[in-house]
Amino acid sequence: MKDENFFEQVRAVARQIPYGRVTNYGAIARALGSAQSSRMVGWAMHAAHVGPDVPAHRVVNRQGLLTGKIHFGSPHEMQRRLEAEGIKVKNDKVIHFKELFWDPQTLAAG
DNA sequence: ATCTTGACCTAAT
DNA sequence: CATTAGGCCAAGA
Numbered sequence: 001m002k003d004e005n006f007f008e009q010v011r012a013v014a015r016q017i018p019y020g021r022v023t024n025y026g027a028i029a030r031a032l033g034s035a036q037s038s039r040m041v042g043w044a045m046h047a048a049h050v051g052p053d054v055p056a057h058r059v060v061n062r063q064g065l066l067t068g069k070i071h072f073g074s075p076h077e078m079q080r081r082l083e084a085e086g087i088k089v090k091n092d093k094v095i096h097f098k099e100l101f102w103d104p105q106t107l108a109a110g
Numbered sequence: 111a112t113c114t115t116g117a118c119c120t121a122a123t
Numbered sequence: 124c125a126t127t128a129g130g131c132c133a134a135g136a
Contacts, residue, residue, distance in 0.1 A: 006132070014122095026119050029131085034117075037131045042117035047133090049117095061118065068117030 006032065010044035013104045017058045021092055024062050034062035037110035046071060050106030057081040088092045 009032045017023055025041040034040070041059075045068060048054040057078045061067045069078035069092060079089045088095040 025117075029119080034131065035128085038118040039116065039130085040132050043133060045117055056117080073119060106119075
């Protein structure tokens, strides 16, 4: 098992993101113990999109902005997936983001 | 091997 | 409230 890899940890958490929910890089980074490694989280996603099924579309930045939409092949692929889950998106930003926000620590706590 | 860029966040001024 | 600086780890040139 390569769970010791930072990427693997990010992927593991990303897969734990429930349906119709979204989270931000910082939250994941914190869950991994590296609150300041939020950048790595995004980079991990970049490597994750080529790996197993990782709901990277459920991961957005602190402002709920679909910053990584450009890496979904099409700049509307990410937004499209979010809307497919019932998540409304406007101006490439998740609506009610704070409401749909999901903290990975919540899972680790249980 | 070195420098720069990268799906970012937090703290300080 | 807006701007500036620091941090983290990895990949590309």
